[in-house]
Amino acid sequence: MDNKKQKLSKLDLSRLLSLFTTNSLRNAVLFSGGIILFLAGTIFYGIILNLRENSLSEELKGKGFEKFEKPNILIDRKSFSLTLYEDTVAIKMYRASFGKNLSESKTKAEDNATPVGVYAICDLDSNHQYHKFLKINYPNVNDASEALRKGWINQKQFEQLKFEFYYAGCPNPNTVLGGNLGIHGIGKFDYILKNLPFVYNWTNGSIAISNEAIDEIFSVVQRGTKVVIK
Numbered sequence: 001m002d003n004k005k006q007k008l009s010k011l012d013l014s015r016l017l018s019l020f021t022t023n024s025l026r027n028a029v030l031f032s033g034g035i036i037l038f039l040a041g042t043i044f045y046g047i048i049l050n051l052r053e054n055s056l057s058e059e060l061k062g063k064g065f066e067k068f069e070k071p072n073i074l075i076d077r078k079s080f081s082l083t084l085y086e087d088t089v090a091i092k093m094y095r096a097s098f099g100k101n102l103s104e105s106k107t108k109a110e111d112n113a114t115p116v117g118v119y120a121i122c123d124l125d126s127n128h129q130y131h132k133f134l135k136i137n138y139p140n141v142n143d144a145s146e147a148l149r150k151g152w153i154n155q156k157q158f159e160q161l162k163f164e165f166y167y168a169g170c171p172n173p174n175t176v177l178g179g180n181l182g183i184h185g186i187g188k189f190d191y192i193l194k195n196l197p198f199v200y201n202w203t204n205g206s207i208a209i210s211n212e213a214i215d216e217i218f219s220v221v222q223r224g225t226k227v228v229i230k
Helices: 002-051 056-062 141-149 155-168 187-193 211-218
Strands: 071-076 081-086 089-095 117-128 131-136 182-184 226-229
Touching (some): 056 089, 117 182, 131 211, 141 155, 182 211
Antiparallel strands (some): 071 081, 117 131
């Protein structure tokens, strides 16, 4: 009698495990399918939104201009936006992503934060890892002054950064403040990231916009174009 009970118990346990395994597999498939459908839906929604976007030339003509004479850029970390201006007139706004550390402004190398202040484009790279790159002259004099006040750099380093900011174009990035930051595209993951209906901050402190957006901006700016980040 006891042997029969043991056999029945083992059989019941085997059936229970089989049922549990089947249900778990089904739930995993349904869950994975739900995630895939959600991501596909959000990307499709983003594609629809991007299809409705006017080109820069259309926006420029719509504001009464034939071409850019005095372009400048305003970047807003709170609204995740980059706006291209003709002098004081806003022409077109682009969605922007920032450094992974958005809780503070950049003060040191490797802090993954985006700088805040008034800068200028100091170099242009049309063949970059992230499609195209507009390098800004970070650190500026205010950044260097704050670093000097806190003892992160010495007076000689401050004077060198100040000279490079005003006369050499792009300051040396090999100090405690870091550098090599700017505005760039998304690169090979452009089709996915640009179509997300939410902002994903993933850079090392630079400002990322879609490849199409950096193409438009690259065509109208130059060395010395003002870039304000707030």
